[in-house]
Amino acid sequence: MTLKCPACKSQDIRRSHWRRGDPPLRMVLFTAYRCRECHQRFFRLSSAPIIGTSVVLLFFGAIALGWAFGNAFLATEPEAEPTATPATAAAAVMESSVTPAPAATDPWVALAEQGDAKAQFQLGMAYRGGDAARRDYALSYQWLEKAARQGFAEAEYVLGYMHLAGDGVLQSFPAAFQWFERAAQKNHADAQYNLGRMYRRGYGVPVSNAKAYMWFNLAAAQGHERARDARDTVLPLMNAEEVRSAQRAAEEWRPEPVNR
Numbered sequence: 001m002t003l004k005c006p007a008c009k010s011q012d013i014r015r016s017h018w019r020r021g022d023p024p025l026r027m028v029l030f031t032a033y034r035c036r037e038c039h040q041r042f043f044r045l046s047s048a049p050i051i052g053t054s055v056v057l058l059f060f061g062a063i064a065l066g067w068a069f070g071n072a073f074l075a076t077e078p079e080a081e082p083t084a085t086p087a088t089a090a091a092a093v094m095e096s097s098v099t100p101a102p103a104a105t106d107p108w109v110a111l112a113e114q115g116d117a118k119a120q121f122q123l124g125m126a127y128r129g130g131d132a133a134r135r136d137y138a139l140s141y142q143w144l145e146k147a148a149r150q151g152f153a154e155a156e157y158v159l160g161y162m163h164l165a166g167d168g169v170l171q172s173f174p175a176a177f178q179w180f181e182r183a184a185q186k187n188h189a190d191a192q193y194n195l196g197r198m199y200r201r202g203y204g205v206p207v208s209n210a211k212a213y214m215w216f217n218l219a220a221a222q223g224h225e226r227a228r229d230a231r232d233t234v235l236p237l238m239n240a241e242e243v244r245s246a247q248r249a250a251e252e253w254r255p256e257p258v259n260r
Contacts, residue, residue, distance in 0.1 A: 003044065005035035008165060012036040012226075037190060038161045039154075040129060112143060120147035121155045128158075128168065137168030148179065153258055156183035157191045164194065164203070173204030184215060187255035192219035193227040200234060209237050213246040218253060 003013050013033050031044050111119035124143030127136045141162070147155035160179035163172045177198050183191035196215035199208045213234050219227030235243065 003033065005038060005040055007040040007167060008035060008038040008161070010035050010037040038165075038167075039125065039158060112146075115146075115150075117147045117150040117152040117155070120144070120150075121152050121158075124155065125158070141169060148182070151182075151186070151257075153183045153186040153188045153191070156180075156186075157188050157194075160191060160194065164198075173198070177204040184218075185256045186258045187218075187222070189219045189222040189224045189227070192216075192222075193224050193230070196227065196230060200230070209234050210242045210246040210249075213238060213243070214250045214253070217247065217250045221250075 002011055004011055005013060013035055015031070015033060033044065034040070108119045108122055112123045120143045124140045124145075124147060126140075127134070127143065128140035129135070141159070144155045144159055144162075148159050156179045160176045160183060161167070162169050162176075163179065164176035165171070177195070180191045180195045180198065184195045192215045196212045196219065198204055199212035199215065201207070213231055216227045216231035216234065220231050238246070
């Protein structure tokens with residue numbers, strides 16, 4: 001079964017490291033992944049713990065069954081077990097599914113409130129993915145925008161993706177183009193690739209194979225495989241002069257300073 005990102009459906013997935021705030025039970029039963037395209041972090045149930053748990057449950061189930069049959073001959077009347085009402089069951093599920101917001105004493109929260117762009121980005125992604133906070137797209141966008149306004153390329157890229165996909169915000173190709181362009185100018189390969197796609201398809205801008213080729217070429221120079229394939233696909237649609245002009249533009253292009 002092919003693993004896909006639940007947010008953008010990309011198959012470009014990598015294993016993610018466990019974090020200090022991850023619940024212990026999740027670390028035992030699940031495997032963490034992160035999407036290379038939209039940076040969404042998500043979890044999938046691991047097969048090994050399921051098999052081990054099933055064996056243990058079968059073992060104890062057999063013991064419990066034998067104990068129950070033995071008691072049936074000795075007990076005159078079994079005790080009635082309390083039954084949860086639908087209301088109490090729903091309340092229990094809601095309570096267990098709520099993750100608290102990050103504490104104001106957490107160092108990275110304090111740094112974000114002091115204006116640290118990287119901490120603002122991390123806080124925005126935490127609210128977006130629910131890793132260390134409750135999922136809240138409005139708060140996520142606020143913190144990501146704060147980081148992006150300071151020129152933090154990763155935040156600019158994520159805002160571009162959110163507007164492109166309409167994920168947590170209203171879909172807006174012009175807004176997506178604006179944020180992708182800001183990150184692409186800082187040599188962010190994924191942003192350059194997506195900017196090329198927007199020029200190729202005319203999303204928020206007029207179609208331009210030459211500009212699409214230039215951005216695909218810049219991303220491919222950083223080892224971006226999908227950008228390389230996209231560049232080779234758009235190449236036959238251009239004449240020789242357009243190709244020379246696009247290649248010259250890529251050679252003369254220089255990135256802006258990056259705020260990391």
